[in-house]
Amino acid sequence: MNKKTQSKKILPVTSILVAFIIVGVLAVFINSCQKKHVVSNLTTFKSSNIVGYKNKPVVVDATFVPTMNLINSYAVNNNVMVYVTSSYRHSNNNLKKTVVKPASMSNHLIGHAIDMNIVYKGKWYDSKLMSKNNFSRLPFNVRNFLNEIRHTPNIRWGGDFKTQDPVHIDDHYNKNRSNWTVKFNALNNS
C-alpha cells in the first residue's frame, strides 16, 4: 500500500521533468533550424542570360529571385547577356552593434542588388558606356533592356541615382530601414 502511493507520486514528477527536458531540447533544436533556414535564404541564381563574371556565382536572397527572373526575361527579350560583377556581399563590419547609417545600408549586404555589365553582339557595355550622358548613343537593345528595368515598379537602375551607378540594379529593399535591419541581422547573427 505504502509502496504503491510512493510510486504514484514519483511517476508524475518524473514524467513532468522528462516532458520539460524534451520540450527544452525541441525548442533549442527548432530555434537552430530556423536560424539555419534564414542563412540558407542566400541562393546561387542561375538563368539563361544572367551569368557571373568570370564564372563567379551570382548569390542573392531567395526573395530577390523573382526580380532576377524578371531581369532575365528582359535580357532574353532584348538579346543581351548580363555579366554580374558583384551580387551578395558579406559585411566586414558588425553593423548591428552601431547605429546603421542609411548610406551604409547597401542592398548588396542582404542579397537584394547586383552590379553588372551588358554584352550585346559581342561588345561590352560598362559603367562608362552605360552612363546617362552616353545613354542615347547605346544600341536600341541595351537601352530597351535598361528602360524595361526602369519602368518596372520596385526595380531601380543605378543610372537614375543622384550619384549615378549605372552598373547597379536593386529592388529598393532598404527604403524600409527596419526591414533591411531584420534581414541583415538574420544573415549576420547565425
Ligand SMILES: [Zn+2]
Ligand atoms: Zn551595386
